[in-house]
Amino acid sequence: MSVITLYDYELDEHCYRVRLLMTMLGLEWEPHPIDMVPGQEEKQPHMLALNPLGQLPVLKDGDLVLHGADALLAYLAKTYDGANTWLPEDSADFGRVMMWLNFSSSALGAASQARLQSLFGTTGVDAPLKEASRKAFRIMDDHMTKRGYENGEWFVGDHVTLADLALFPSFALSRDFGIDHDEFPALRRWIRRFRNLEKFTTMPGIPDYH
Amino acid sequence: MTAPTGWIPVALSSEIEAGASAGAVVDGNEVVVWRDTSGVAHTWEDRCPHRGMRMSLGFVRGDHIACLYHGWQYDTAGQCRYIPAHPDLDVPQTIKVPTYVTSEANGIVWSTLSDAVPDEAIPGETDEVTPLRSLYVDCPAAFVRETLETASMPGFSGSEGETVFTAVSDVVWTLTSGEDRLYIGVQTVNPSRTALHVVIAGPQATYAGAGQAHFSGWLETLRRSLEDDAPDEAISAQMTTAEVA
Numbered sequence: 001m002s003v004i005t006l007y008d009y010e011l012d013e014h015c016y017r018v019r020l021l022m023t024m025l026g027l028e029w030e031p032h033p034i035d036m037v038p039g040q041e042e043k044q045p046h047m048l049a050l051n052p053l054g055q056l057p058v059l060k061d062g063d064l065v066l067h068g069a070d071a072l073l074a075y076l077a078k079t080y081d082g083a084n085t086w087l088p089e090d091s092a093d094f095g096r097v098m099m100w101l102n103f104s105s106s107a108l109g110a111a112s113q114a115r116l117q118s119l120f121g122t123t124g125v126d127a128p129l130k131e132a133s134r135k136a137f138r139i140m141d142d143h144m145t146k147r148g149y150e151n152g153e154w155f156v157g158d159h160v161t162l163a164d165l166a167l168f169p170s171f172a173l174s175r176d177f178g179i180d181h182d183e184f185p186a187l188r189r190w191i192r193r194f195r196n197l198e199k200f201t202t203m204p205g206i207p208d209y210h
Numbered sequence: 211m212t213a214p215t216g217w218i219p220v221a222l223s224s225e226i227e228a229g230a231s232a233g234a235v236v237d238g239n240e241v242v243v244w245r246d247t248s249g250v251a252h253t254w255e256d257r258c259p260h261r262g263m264r265m266s267l268g269f270v271r272g273d274h275i276a277c278l279y280h281g282w283q284y285d286t287a288g289q290c291r292y293i294p295a296h297p298d299l300d301v302p303q304t305i306k307v308p309t310y311v312t313s314e315a316n317g318i319v320w321s322t323l324s325d326a327v328p329d330e331a332i333p334g335e336t337d338e339v340t341p342l343r344s345l346y347v348d349c350p351a352a353f354v355r356e357t358l359e360t361a362s363m364p365g366f367s368g369s370e371g372e373t374v375f376t377a378v379s380d381v382v383w384t385l386t387s388g389e390d391r392l393y394i395g396v397q398t399v400n401p402s403r404t405a406l407h408v409v410i411a412g413p414q415a416t417y418a419g420a421g422q423a424h425f426s427g428w429l430e431t432l433r434r435s436l437e438d439d440a441p442d443e444a445i446s447a448q449m450t451t452a453e454v455a
């Protein structure tokens with residue numbers, strides 16, 4: 001197996017998604033810490049050579065260089081998850097997982113932005129971003145409420161997939177930008193299940209119950 | 211902020227699993243709802259006496275709930291029993307979270323927001339219920355009521371009938387359509403936000419699965435129209451609340 005390098009910033013939720021999957025897959029990797037705040041190292045020439053968008057995460061696996069959390073998750077699952085747990089083989093379930101991956105990078109973009117504003121900005125969180133995040137969480141809560149009626153415990157199918165993994169961080173971190181979990185009962189139950197998965201690992205902002 | 215009196219619905223029983231905790235806000239008062247690992251539900255003031263952290267962010271260990279901040283552990287009477295930074299300390303009796311009288315009926319967790327047992331019983335006892343969902347709506351409770359009074363809810367069991375709204379009390383409404391009846395516990399979060407804790411008054415054998423999906427889908431439609439049609443003063447009240455928060 002070639003050496004995997006993750007260009008990583010600990011407080012970045014997208015980097016966390018990739019660390020989480022690699023941990024759950026039992027992979028070993030070399031972390032390459034990037035000074036995102038305040039250094040903006042991801043926008044320096046040596047990083048732009050790896051990802052011209054100037055964003056994290058970036059993953060190197062041997063000669064292959066990839067960027068964008070969704071692409072990294074899909075690549076890692078396809079390459080290293082022999083059991084096809086995270087990326088289902090069944091085409092309908094595969095489609096559903098891709099739909100939620102897309103939701104994570106589009107609808108939940110507001111939540112990522114709101115969190116960055118809250119943690120690193122100086123003027124607080126823009127109200128429309130917060131409202132858009134809340135709306136996205138509601139769509140997720142409605143979905144998991146429905147899944148509950150058919151005894152489904154996960155976003156897609158009968159076991160955890162990349163859909164759950166990609167959606168988990170934004171909701172688990174929502175208190176960072178002032179959205180409580182009170183109004184999302186189905187998501188509360190779902191993150192409890194997710195947290196109880198073997199090999200689950202946290203990041204700063206997601207408490208490790210002691 | 212003054213606390214309301216009597217029984218207040220704060221969560222669906224099925225939403226609070228053993229070993230889990232959640233926050234609820236009643237007229238601006240923060241409440242933690244938690245269930246110990248033996249299955250008993252508790253409602254308390256949602257504030258750790260140590261540093262004011264919301265207990266609902268904490269975690270349950272057996273019959274204790276621990277604050278997320280510094281791990282102070284409280285027993286089911288709200289009494290602090292253990293302070294991790296001072297493991298040998300005999301914790302003073304004065305370190306105590308205010309606890310509220312709590313009950314479960316009709317698939318809903320009820321709190322009194324006080325330590326006094328109310329004179330009246332929980333309204334509208336129902337034999338068999340099927341849990342449905344909690345619906346959080348950005349509009350005043352009075353507007354929800356006004357809308358439900360003239361709402362038309364498609365039934366599930368097949369029998370056609372008019373939709374009948376009944377206010378059993380200020381905090382319990384029912385909506386009947388043919389043979390089907392929804393039992394609704396009403397929690398006023400603040401002047402512009404309302405929580406409805408909804409169960410189906412009927413056996414799971416009839417309603418589990420398709421019946422739940424039917425009424426849950428209708429409630430989502432209801433929420434959309436409530437928020438689209440809420441009067442302007444409700445919206446501006448919401449903006450003010452958002453700014454304060």
